[in-house]
Amino acid sequence: MTETSRNVVELEIEDIEGIGPTTARKMREAGISSVMELATAVADELATDLGGSKETASNFIMAAQKLLRESGVLDNEFTTADVELEKRKSLLRCSTGARALDELLLGGIETQAITEFYGEFGSGKSQICHTLCVTAQQPPSDGGLGGGVILIDTEGTFRPERVDQIARARGLDAGEVLKRIAICKAYNSSHLELIVKSMGKYIDDFKAKMIIIDSIISLHRAEFAGRGTLADRQQRLNGLMHKLVRIAEIYNVAVIVTNQVQSTPDTFFGDPTKPAGGNVIGHASTYRIYLRKAGNDRVAKIIDSPYHPYSDVRFTVNEKGIDDTDETPKKKSKDAAEE
Template sequence: MSASDVLGILNLPPYSRRGFVRQPQGPRLRVGVSSLDSLLAGGLEPGCVYDFSGEAGSGKTQLCMQLSVNVQLPPDSGGLGKRAVYIDTRGDFSPERVVAMALARGLEPSEALGGITYARALSLQHLLVLLDKSLQEVVAGDAGLLVIDELTGLLRSEALDARERAEAYSSVVRALWRVAKAGCVVVATRDVVSADGLSPAGGAHLDTYACLSVMLKRRGELRDAVALSSPWSRASATFRIGEGGVEEP
């Protein structure tokens, strides 16, 4: 899928995504780590798709669970006061971690868990069905965040030729943007596939699908987040994964 194909999905002229991301139109969903929120231009904006890639252990799933808790906070506390929809393609979601994150944010654990609509996607077709259901929940005004953790594994596991794979990626990207344009923050994660750990899975099909793509890297006890293409000055951030979730380093 070319950049022009994706921009056609958005109905935006070339390069206007940058201004779209930089101009806040209302409350943003914050992680709660100052440098990471700065990298995200103050937080994740409803109406945008965000891409986080990285090796196993880089913090992708931890970040997704943290955002699923934070979105339930009121806007003056960095949330959107809404539910999260969490689509898990590998079974990495941990209710125990959500409980710890909720307690660290002053939320009742049972309410935080109840504020997450969880689904396990078992195939590409199942993922598309779940994305359609997610759109219905967003349109109803209940959900403010959609998470897909991880995006590319199901597509890589399907027996598809090059053309069919490209069409599958296109279908998923269009579904993600339908949800985003309904007023939702969309977060998707991707593995890395190259030996040097620098290339997100999906290749050219997904290089331009998101408003912002961020690579996560593990550095001892810390995690580094690097914007793969950033229209603003802050292009990197550092955080740690603690008992209470994603924290300041």
């Protein structure tokens, strides 16, 4: 994806072939006010909003993506692997705040991808989110993304005092850091889905380069209880995650989600802790990282990745947020090896 903000601003929904004033008005009433938002829309939802068929809605979405490609905002559908490799070398990566964790992630949190952190309570998930709110705002030369942050809080765990402490401990202007973090408290699963559906507008408004959802599963897990509602819950989670995937790729932002865990009592060997949400969240997440407590420290372990090595590192939590331990290990930790 190339930086062509001027072209994006100049594009209008009416520029898309087959969309007239009436259809454009219906789209705007449904919250789709730009070509970028249409390109990330879900065909079923768009068909319902327009009162038409899914096929017609799919054609509009594909036409929007085609217009973005012709304008140089999106890459062509087919590229060669060598071109893709060069593009990936120039991808922005955001520091987590701990050198060891950055090395585990081969440079930090990537844009155009979903990074999932899961673990028990107290394993460091929310602390990573608070730290990323600070590090993402630093310029790329300092390991940041040079943009704002959108944080969706579904568990009531966000504390601005903690961000203020982390920013001050890292020698940054805490007031300016806090101004560039947009907080939204989601109170039910429908509210969360609506926020994500309108995310394109919020990204533009807050000039965001990172989206954090802490946590992705808590609201759906609370509202859809019992096996009878499992299929509906998973389908809605599936739509939510795939919407986030498209947003990450088209808007060139980093998406961070935290996930809860569940225990599997029938596990006699190994760790019985499993991420909640099943395969729906697992397949949609680009990178999946398991966090657990290890005394006063924490251990992060790569569980799923297209190219990261499956290893683990230790880090700690202090006034700087996520930070390296006094002696950052250069190889697999003894704690993990004993498992």
